[in-house]
Amino acid sequence: MKFVLGLTGGIGSGKSAASDWFERRGIVVVDADVVAREIVEIGQQALLKIKETFGDWVLHEDGSLNRRALREHIFQSTEARKTLENITHPAIRQSIIQQLEQAQSPYVILVSPLLFETNQHELTNHTLLIDASEELQIHRASQRDHQTVEQIKKIIAAQMPRAQKQQLADDIVLNDGHLDHLYAHLEKLHEQYLKRAQA
Numbered sequence: 184m185k186f187v188l189g190l191t192g193g194i195g196s197g198k199s200a201a202s203d204w205f206e207r208r209g210i211v212v213v214d215a216d217v218v219a220r221e222i223v224e225i226g227q228q229a230l231l232k233i234k235e236t237f238g239d240w241v242l243h244e245d246g247s248l249n250r251r252a253l254r255e256h257i258f259q260s261t262e263a264r265k266t267l268e269n270i271t272h273p274a275i276r277q278s279i280i281q282q283l284e285q286a287q288s289p290y291v292i293l294v295s296p297l298l299f300e301t302n303q304h305e306l307t308n309h310t311l312l313i314d315a316s317e318e319l320q321i322h323r324a325s326q327r328d329h330q331t332v333e334q335i336k337k338i339i340a341a342q343m344p345r346a347q348k349q350q351l352a353d354d355i356v357l358n359d360g361h362l363d364h365l366y367a368h369l370e371k372l373h374e375q376y377l378k379r380a381q382a
C-alpha cells in the first residue's frame with residue numbers, strides 16, 4: 184500500500200504554498216478541489232445525474248454546468264444541497280482513490296481544505312495541518328484573491344475551527360514566518376515521510 188499524506192489547512196493558511204513545495208520535490212499531489220471540478224465536466228457521469236435530477240436549467244447551452252444557477256438553487260434549499268452532495272461526494276471520492284492509486288511517486292499527497300470535514304482523511308495514512316492565525320489567514324487570502332475581509336471571515340466560519348483541526352492532525356506546521364521557514368519545516372517532514380513510505 185502506498186503512503187498517502189493528507190494535507191489541509193484553512194483558507195490562506197498556506198496549503199498551496201506547501202503542496203507546491205512537495206510537487207517541486209517530485210511528490211504527486213491530488214487536489215480535492217480540482218477533482219471536484221473534474222467530475223462535473225462535460226461527459227462525466229455525475230454531470231448527467233445532476234441534469235437528470237435537477238433539470239436542464241442546470242446546464243449552459245454548450246452543455247457545461249451552470250455553477251451559479253446551481254449554487255443559488257442549493258443556497259435556497261438544504262434538501263437540494265444534500266441531493267447534490269449525494270451525487271458529487273461519492274464521485275469525488277472514487278476519483279480521488281483512483282488518482283491516488285495511479286500516482287507514481289515515493290508517496291502521494293491528498294490536499295483538501297475540507298480534509299476532516301468531508302472525511303477524506305480516511306483515504307490517508309497520516310495528516311499534516313498547515314496552520315496560521317486567523318489574522319494571517321485573512322491578510323494572506325485578501326491579498327491573493329481580492330476577496331473582502333467579510334467574505335474571507337464567512338469562509339473561515341464555515342470551516343472546522345482551527346483548534347479542532349490541531350487536535351485531529353498528526354503533524355502541524357505553524358506557517359507564521361517567511362516562506363523559507365515553512366520550507367525548512369517541510370524539508371524535515373519530507374525526510375520522515377520518505378522513510379515511512381519505504382517501510
Ligand code: ADP
Nearest residue numbers: 193194195196197198199200323327360361362
Ligand atoms: P491556501 O492554499 O491555504 O488558501 P496559499 O498557499 O494560497 O493558502 O497562501 C495564501 C497566500 O499567502 C498566497 O499568496 C501565498 O503565496 C501567501 N503565503 C503563504 N505562506 C506565506 C508565508 N509564510 N509568507 C508569506 N506569504 C505566504
